[in-house]
Amino acid sequence: MKFLDLLKPEAVKVVSAVSSKKRLIHDVADLAAAAHGLAAGPTVEALMERESLGPTGVGHGVALPHARIAGLESVVGTFILLEKPIDFEAVDRQPVDLVFSLFAPEEAGVEHLKALALVSRSLRDGNLCAKLRANPDAGTLFTILTESEVVKAA
Known part of the structure; x- marks a missing residue:
């Protein structure tokens, strides 16, 4: 699995200001609706239910x-x-600025886990995160995310 399997350019966004975690969840759902055709309401509910765990x-x-x-x-x-x-409410109590959201079919088992592993592993790379933070342009962010795999594979 690769970022190109998960993302498309219109699924990447820079948000200048958001007031709360709940507002961010709504923004994530709106982006998923626009980019992937997901219904925003049920997506918000599913994300909030997962956060409650x-x-x-x-x-x-x-x-x-x-x-x-x-x-x-x-x-x-x-x-x-x-x-x-x-x-x-991050585990290290640090504020969050990089938000990668995943949406999986209800019956997706291993594919969902592979996607979570890919994203988690990639965003533990300090150099990748620094590049993402230094480039507040959606097109550039998409390129950084999808090209990081090409470099690692070479």
Whole structure:
């Protein structure tokens, strides 16, 4: 699995300011609706339900909200760079500015886990995160995310 399997250019966005974790979840759902055709309301509900099990802020300014969505055919994602980090109840209590969200079909088992592993592993790379933070342009962010795999594979 690769980022190109999960993301498309219109699923990447820079957000200048967001007031709360809940507002960010709504922005994620709106982006998923626009880019992947997901219904925003049920997507918000699924993300909030997952967050109620435990926060998906994994530390170092990164959050990986994810949910299973009825009717979805494959695992898809969105990426948001926040220009102003927010509290996301992350494990290290640090504010979050890199938000990679994943949406999987209800029956997706191993594919969902592979996608989570890919994103988690990639966003633990300090150099990749620094590049993402230094480039507040959606097109550039998409290129950085999708080209990082090409370099590693070479």
